[in-house]
């Protein structure tokens with residue numbers, strides 16, 4: 553696949569890693585920009601649109617669904633299990649939970665919240681229009697729940713979980729959907745808390761002057777404070793993995809890069825014959841805490857994706873099912889006990905239908921596959937199961953590049969007729985040539 557040099561199945565993290573990606577062009581096809589109207593109303597607020605606007609009606613229709621707090625929804629059951637785990641693990645002297653939970657913060661955030669406050673470099677690929685849904689140049693649908701980290705820390709919170717829907721432009725298959733859900737967490741500790749179980753802590757410090765950054769720590773932290781925090785972070789998260797997947801679960805830590813933490817890791821669990829990344833975490837960049845007036849504390853943070861977990865734990869085969877309003881889906885999760893072991897039984901299997909589309913890319917190279925994927929979603933909706941870039945071809949003499957995509961049409965709840973599929977396919981071809989300025993072959 554040409555878009556991602558370092559391909560990674562876990563989209564929850566790819567965009568915030570330090571990866572080199574070859575994009576045909578980083579600028580978003582002007583054709584997909586919001587048309588004439590100068591403002592849009594989202595969740596009851598008016599926003600001006602501009603040349604950055606690329607939210608699509610289909611993505612907008614997901615705003616406010618709040619699957620993560622919907623009674624009996626599988627994503628909501630997993631949220632409850634995670635929250636309960638934190639309540640049980642962390643409490644004060646009289647037994648009250650110390651983590652507070654925020655699960656209804658608006659998904660519309662500023663570029664400052666989503667990127668700048670988290671030290672994401674100005675030229676980082678995760679900021680691209682090809683990767684995010686922008687409302688305008690300053691506002692977007694949050695691409696990760698970490699977007700709320702600095703505002704909550706600035707409010708004086710030291711231990712919190714944030715849960716909600718996040719939005720990213722990506723490929724189309726059984727594990728990728730433009731909207732999904734994440735839990736993010738932060739824990740900030742004073743020196744006394746970090747060395748709580750140590751006697752005579754006089755020589756122990758959280759910070760050192762003129763320290764040097766290494767693989768193990770940031771320049772400003774002492775090695776002892778980082779090691780204690782790292783230990784608590786990793787213990788907490790392996791404990792969470794064991795609570796969700798069972799105490800026998802095999803896991804491993806992989807070093808990773810995130811702009812907002814150092815050092816950083818990913819936790820992978822071995823599930824059905826393969827290693828799955830389930831979360832990213834690390835020691836919060838001290839610069840973030842300094843900017844929020846919390847310089848005397850050291851902190852850890854993590855973020856995980858709920859769909860990935862729910863698909864494994866409940867055997868849910870396709871990410872589109874989470875959005876289904878069919879009671880044949882939702883009835884299977886009606887339980888008062890979030891720890892209940894449930895295995896999803898497919899309602900019935902409807903046959904897939906595949907069709908290819910090939911086109912010459914514009915000569916000015918203003919094209920990104922994500923523009924095509926969004927357009928296919930807009931036209932075909934949830935009747936689209938998967939789109940793969942099957943073939944690339946460079947014309948020997950004109951040197952023009954052609955892409956061939958295979959679209960798999962398959963509805964989760966009914967059989968699609970050949971006629972219906974042909975019709976959508978025709979519409980896609982038409983719109984692709986009109987809106988993306990490509991030449992359908």
Ligand code: DAH
Nearest residue numbers: 564565696832833853854855
């Ligand atoms: N926001 C990251 C993502 O979506 C995940 C993450 C990594 C969150 C490290 C964190 C963190 O809070 O500390 O890819």
